[in-house]
Amino acid sequence: MTKYKFTTVEEMPPLAFSLESTREIPTGSWRHVRPVYRDKNSPCHVTCPAGEKIPDYFELVRQKKYKEAWYKILEDNPLPGVTGRVCYHPCEGQCNRAGYDGAVAIHNIERFVADKNFKNRKLPAAVEARKSEKVAVIGSGPAGLSCAYQLSRLGYRSVIYEADHEPGGMLRYGIPDYRLPKKILDKEIKDIEALGVEIMVDSKIGDNVAWSELERYDAVFVAVGATHSRKIGAPGEDLKGVYTGIDFLKELSTGNVPKVGRQVLVLGGGNTAIDAARSALRLGKRVTVLYRRTRVEMPAVPEEIEEAEKEGVHFEFLVTPVKISGSKGKASEIELMKMQLGEPDESGRRRPVPVIGSNFSMRADTIISAIGEEPDLSFLPYSFLRKGIRLFVDDEHTTGVPGIFAGGDAATNPNGTVVNAIRAGKEAAISIHEFLGWRSRSNGVSHDAVKPEEVNTFYFPHEGRVEVPRITVQKSKTTFSEVNKTLTEEQALTEAERCFTCGTCLHCDVCMTFCPDVAISKDESGEYTIDYEHCKGCGICVNECPRGAMELVPEGAREAVEEVEHI
Amino acid sequence: MMEKNVANTKRDGLLHPSIDKVVVIEGTHAASHAVKLARVQVIAAYPITPQTSVVEKLSEIVSDGDLDAKFIKVESEHSAMACCIGSSISGARAFTATSSQGLALMHELLHWAAGSRLPIVMVNVNRAMAPPWSIYVDHNDSLSQRDTGWLQFYAESNQEVTDTVLQAYKIAETVSLPVMINLDAFVLSHTSEPVALPKQEIVDEFLPARKASFKIDTSDPKAFGALIGPEAYMEMRYKLYRAMEDARSVIREVDRDFAEKFGRSYGGLVEEYMTEDAETVLITSATAVSTARIAVDELRSMGFPVGLMKLRVFRPFPVDEVRELAKHVRKIGVMDRNVSFGATGIIYQETKAVLYNAADRPSVFGFIAGLGGRDITPETIKEIFSYLMNHDEPESESVWVSLKTSDADQGARPFPETGAGIRRSEGVK
Numbered sequence A: 001m002t003k004y005k006f007t008t009v010e011e012m013p014p015l016a017f018s019l020e021s022t023r024e025i026p027t028g029s030w031r032h033v034r035p036v037y038r039d040k041n042s043p044c045h046v047t048c049p050a051g052e053k054i055p056d057y058f059e060l061v062r063q064k065k066y067k068e069a070w071y072k073i074l075e076d077n078p079l080p081g082v083t084g085r086v087c088y089h090p091c092e093g094q095c096n097r098a099g100y101d102g103a104v105a106i107h108n109i110e111r112f113v114a115d116k117n118f119k120n121r122k123l124p125a126a127v128e129a130r131k132s133e134k135v136a137v138i139g140s141g142p143a144g145l146s147c148a149y150q151l152s153r154l155g156y157r158s159v160i161y162e163a164d165h166e167p168g169g170m171l172r173y174g175i176p177d178y179r180l181p182k183k184i185l186d187k188e189i190k191d192i193e194a195l196g197v198e199i200m201v202d203s204k205i206g207d208n209v210a211w212s213e214l215e216r217y218d219a220v221f222v223a224v225g226a227t228h229s230r231k232i233g234a235p236g237e238d239l240k241g242v243y244t245g246i247d248f249l250k251e252l253s254t255g256n257v258p259k260v261g262r263q264v265l266v267l268g269g270g271n272t273a274i275d276a277a278r279s280a281l282r283l284g285k286r287v288t289v290l291y292r293r294t295r296v297e298m299p300a301v302p303e304e305i306e307e308a309e310k311e312g313v314h315f316e317f318l319v320t321p322v323k324i325s326g327s328k329g330k331a332s333e334i335e336l337m338k339m340q341l342g343e344p345d346e347s348g349r350r351r352p353v354p355v356i357g358s359n360f361s362m363r364a365d366t367i368i369s370a371i372g373e374e375p376d377l378s379f380l381p382y383s384f385l386r387k388g389i390r391l392f393v394d395d396e397h398t399t400g401v402p403g404i405f406a407g408g409d410a411a412t413n414p415n416g417t418v419v420n421a422i423r424a425g426k427e428a429a430i431s432i433h434e435f436l437g438w439r440s441r442s443n444g445v446s447h448d449a450v451k452p453e454e455v456n457t458f459y460f461p462h463e464g465r466v467e468v469p470r471i472t473v474q475k476s477k478t479t480f481s482e483v484n485k486t487l488t489e490e491q492a493l494t495e496a497e498r499c500f501t502c503g504t505c506l507h508c509d510v511c512m513t514f515c516p517d518v519a520i521s522k523d524e525s526g527e528y529t530i531d532y533e534h535c536k537g538c539g540i541c542v543n544e545c546p547r548g549a550m551e552l553v554p555e556g557a558r559e560a561v562e563e564v565e566h567i
Numbered sequence B: 001m002m003e004k005n006v007a008n009t010k011r012d013g014l015l016h017p018s019i020d021k022v023v024v025i026e027g028t029h030a031a032s033h034a035v036k037l038a039r040v041q042v043i044a045a046y047p048i049t050p051q052t053s054v055v056e057k058l059s060e061i062v063s064d065g066d067l068d069a070k071f072i073k074v075e076s077e078h079s080a081m082a083c084c085i086g087s088s089i090s091g092a093r094a095f096t097a098t099s100s101q102g103l104a105l106m107h108e109l110l111h112w113a114a115g116s117r118l119p120i121v122m123v124n125v126n127r128a129m130a131p132p133w134s135i136y137v138d139h140n141d142s143l144s145q146r147d148t149g150w151l152q153f154y155a156e157s158n159q160e161v162t163d164t165v166l167q168a169y170k171i172a173e174t175v176s177l178p179v180m181i182n183l184d185a186f187v188l189s190h191t192s193e194p195v196a197l198p199k200q201e202i203v204d205e206f207l208p209a210r211k212a213s214f215k216i217d218t219s220d221p222k223a224f225g226a227l228i229g230p231e232a233y234m235e236m237r238y239k240l241y242r243a244m245e246d247a248r249s250v251i252r253e254v255d256r257d258f259a260e261k262f263g264r265s266y267g268g269l270v271e272e273y274m275t276e277d278a279e280t281v282l283i284t285s286a287t288a289v290s291t292a293r294i295a296v297d298e299l300r301s302m303g304f305p306v307g308l309m310k311l312r313v314f315r316p317f318p319v320d321e322v323r324e325l326a327k328h329v330r331k332i333g334v335m336d337r338n339v340s341f342g343a344t345g346i347i348y349q350e351t352k353a354v355l356y357n358a359a360d361r362p363s364v365f366g367f368i369a370g371l372g373g374r375d376i377t378p379e380t381i382k383e384i385f386s387y388l389m390n391h392d393e394p395e396s397e398s399v400w401v402s403l404k405t406s407d408a409d410q411g412a413r414p415f416p417e418t419g420a421g422i423r424r425s426e427g428v429k
C-alpha cells in the first residue's frame, strides 16, 4: 500500500482521516467475545402446543404468499381454520409484543390464512415415502384427526373409527356454530380424507366394532375424548327439563331445537357451560350460569365468558346445587347452597366449601348441567393403566401396552383443549413412527426462546393490536351465525407487520450497517459472513439486531468454534 | 406562547423588504425560528433549564412538518453532541442547544467537533455553574469552554439571536469550525421582544445548502479522527489555529453581507457606542450591553466623555478592534459576568493580554458583576464608571461590584446624583 507523507501543513487534510480503509488493521485480535448468527425460537412458537412456526409463516403472510403460509401451518396443525377460531391461544399470552403495546393477534392471522385458502385448495403431498404399515385411530376429534394426518404425512395409511354419525368429535357436537361454522370443520376434515385417511363413521369400538378387530393394525391410537357428562349427584337430576350440556349442544348441532322453558339455569364454569348458556340465549331464553367458585376460577376461555356477559347471560357465583324438584315428573325448582373459597386445591384454584345453612331456591324450567366431562373407556380391556378417570400415558403417548398409544381428552394430562389434542395427535404419530422402527427427523437444536429484552423495540413503532371485526351484540345474541369475523387482508397484513419475528433473521442488514469495523458482509445468496480478522467483538450487531437473531459467545467456546466451521 | 405579529410589512413602509413578519417571541424561540430558516437537517438535544424551550419549539416545528429535519431525542448532552458530530460528518447541517452543566458534560465532544472541523451550531443559554445550584445567568459555563476551538458569540437581543444563528452557519461552513451562540438565561432566553423574521427565499440566498468539503462516504470507507503521530499532530493543530484566525475576517464579511441583505448589522466582532471622543470606555458583553447603553446615555447627558464597546465575539478574540480602541482612550474598564478563580475576570485578562504588546496601553480595570443572575442595572454600570473616572490606576486586579461586604475598601461606590466629586475630564488623547 502507498504510504502518504505530508511535509507541510498546506498538504494536510483539514481532519485526520485515513486515506485508505482500515482493513489493514486486524482488530480481530482484540476480541474476547464473538458474535454469531443463530436463529432462536420465538416464545409464541415454543408456547403453541401444536408447535406452529409462527414467525416463519407470518413472514410469508407479509409477502402475501398465503398458500405457502398455509402450508407452513399445516406442517404442525391440519386444523388452522378451527384453531384460528376456537383455540385459547396461549401463544399470545407469551408474545414478546404483549408488554410493549399488546400481543400480536396470532390466532386471528392463523384464521385469516386458513380462510384465505378456503377455496381452490390442495394439500401438500406426503413428505415421506409410502410405508406398508397401517394404523387404527379411535375417535375423530382433533386428537384423532391430527394423528391420522401426521401419519399420512409420514407415509402411513390409517383408518379412523368414529362412533358418531359424523366426524369431528367435540368440534362438531360440542362447540356451537356461532363460534365454529360446520363448513370450516367439514372442509378441513375433507382435506385430511383427501390424503388417504379413511374415516369409518357409525363405528363404535366395543359396540358395533370389536376391540379385537384392531389386531390387524400395526399400531393403534386411542383418542376417544371425554364425551360423557359428569353427574351432578343431586336428587331430581333425571326429571324432565334437566339436560346435560353435551346432550343439549349435540341436539343443537345436529339441527334439532331442544325443548327449553323461559328460565334456563346452567350449572358449571367450563366451555360447555358457557356454550350451553349462550346457545340457550340464542333460543330467546333468560339464562343464568351457576358456578361454585368465582369468575377468576372459571376454566372456560376468558373471551367466551366476556362475550356471554356482553350478550346478557347472568352469573351467580359461589353456589352449588343440592336438589332439583318438580311436579308431574318435570323440573320446576332447584335448591342451592352458598359456598365460600377455602384453601387452594391440587389445581391451584381455591377450593369451594359449603356454607352450612345457606340453602335457598330458584325457579327453573330448564336446567343444563355442565360440570365436566369424562371419558368412556369401558371398551378397553382391563390391562390398560388408568389414572383417575383417564387412561394413563407417558410423555411419548404410550399406554404401556405395546403398539397402543393414546392422547387427547381421554388420556392423562389432557389440558382439555383443541390445540392440546392436536399436539397429542402429532406427538403420538411421531411415537408410532418410531415404534414402527423408523427414526424421526428431529427439528434440530432447540435453543431458549427469545426474551422480550432481547428484542430491540427501537425498530418497531408503537401500533396497537388489531380490533377484530364482529357482528353486533344485538345481532349475535339472536342468531347462530358466527360472531367474530375474519380479518380483512389489510388488517392481517398490518397485524403480521407488528410481529417482531423474534429470533428469526429477516436479512434486514441492520447488523451489517452498524458494524463499526465493516466486518460483516453479505453474499449473493443473502447470507451474512462475519470477518473475524476484523470483528473486534464490540457486540453492537448483536445489540442492534431488532429480533435477537444473533448471539455473543465467549471466544474459544465450543459454540464459537462450531459456528466458525459452519460459516 | 402566543406569537403576535406586531408589524405588517405592507402597512409599515419603514420595515425592511427582507422581513416576512415581526413577531413577539422569547429569546429561545428566536433561536428556534432561525434554525428553521437555516433549514437545519439534524437536531439532537437533551433538555436543561433554561434551554428547554429552544428545542421544545423545534420539536413542534419538526413534528408539524414545517422543517424537514431529523429530531433525535438523546439521553445526555454528550450524546446530543455525538449525534451532531455524526450527522455533520456525513454532510448534514446540525444543531443543538444546551446550558451550564449540560455544556460541561459535552466538553469532551466539543473538542471532537472542533478537531473534526465540523460546522455545528449550538445555542448555549448562559447559566451559572453549580454548586451552589443556580439557574440564572453568568458566563462561566461557556467561558470554561474557551479552548475547545469553538467560535463564541454573545447576543444582546432576541433579534440578534435570530440573526446570529443565520450568520453562524455561514461562518461555520466557511471556516469549518463549530459556533456557539450564547444568550443570557432568562434576561434574554425568557424575555419576549419583537423579532423580525426574514423571508425564507432571502435566507436561502444568504445561506445556501451546505456543501461539505469532506464527508463520510460508505462507498469509500475511511476512518475519521484517526490516530496521528507527533510528526503531524502539531500541524493539524496549527490548521485549526489558522482557521480561527481567519474566522475574524469571515465574521466581518458575513456581517456586511448580512447587512446588505437584511438591513441589520452587528459590527462584526464588536460594536462600539459613543467611543469616538470617549476618554473612558467600558467593554462588556451580552444583555448587560443594553443596560450599559442607558448608563452611557445618562452620563453623556451630564457631560462625561464615556463610551461602550460591546464584545459580540469572544472567540476569536477581537484583537484588532481592542487595540484600535486603545489608541484613543485613556481608560478601559472591563465588566466580566464570570470569574476565573486564581486569576480575574476572563475578558479582563484577555483584554490586558492583547494590549501588552500594543504601542498604546491605557489603564485597564477589571470588574466582576452579575454572577448567578445578580441584576446588572444602570446603577451598577454607573458605579463602575465612578470608579474608573476617580482612579488613575486599578487598586486591585478585580473589583467585585455590588458585593455584600463589610469591607469598605472592596468594591465601587454609587455614582453621585449630580456627578459631584467625579473627575470630569483629562482630555482626549
Ligand SMILES: Cc1cc2nc3c(=O)[nH]c(=O)nc-3n(C[C@H](O)[C@H](O)[C@H](O)COP(=O)(O)OP(=O)(O)OC[C@H]3O[C@@H](n4cnc5c(N)ncnc54)[C@H](O)[C@@H]3O)c2cc1C
Pocket (backbone or CB within 6 Å): A086, A087, A088, A138, A139, A140, A141, A142, A143, A144, A161, A162, A163, A164, A167, A168, A169, A170, A171, A174, A175, A176, A203, A204, A205, A206, A223, A224, A225, A226, A227, A249, A271, A272, A273, A275, A301, A376, A379, A407, A408, A409, A410, A415, A416, A417, A418, A419, A421
Ligand atoms: C362445548 C365445548 C366447548 C369447547 N370449547 C373449546 C374451546 O373453545 N377451545 C378449546 O381449545 N377447547 C374447547 N373444548 C374442548 C375440546 O373440544 C376438547 O378438548 C377436544 O375436542 C378434545 O379432543 P379429542 O380428540 O381428545 O376428543 P373429542 O373431540 O371428544 O373426540 C372424541 C371422539 O371419539 C369418539 N369416540 C368416543 N368413544 C368412541 C369409541 N368407543 N369408538 C369410536 N369412537 C369413539 C367420539 O364420538 C368423538 O367423536 C370444548 C369442549 C366442549 C365440550
Ligand code: SF4
Pocket (backbone or CB within 6 Å): A047, A048, A049, A050, A051, A052, A054, A077, A083, A084, A087, A088, A089, A090, A091, A092, A106, A107, A110, A419
Ligand atoms: S393453534 Fe392456538 S396456540 Fe397455536 S398458534 Fe394457533 S392460536 Fe396460537
Ligand code: SF4
Pocket (backbone or CB within 6 Å): A042, A043, A044, A045, A054, A055, A094, A095, A096, A097, A104, A106, A498, A499, A500, A501, A502
Ligand atoms: S412478536 Fe411475533 S415472533 Fe415474537 S412472540 Fe409475538 S408473534 Fe411471536
Ligand code: SF4
Pocket (backbone or CB within 6 Å): A037, A504, A505, A506, A507, A508, A509, A510, A511, A512, A544, A545, A546, A547, A548, A549, A550
Ligand atoms: S440484524 Fe437483521 S440481518 Fe442481522 S441478524 Fe438480525 S435480523 Fe438478521
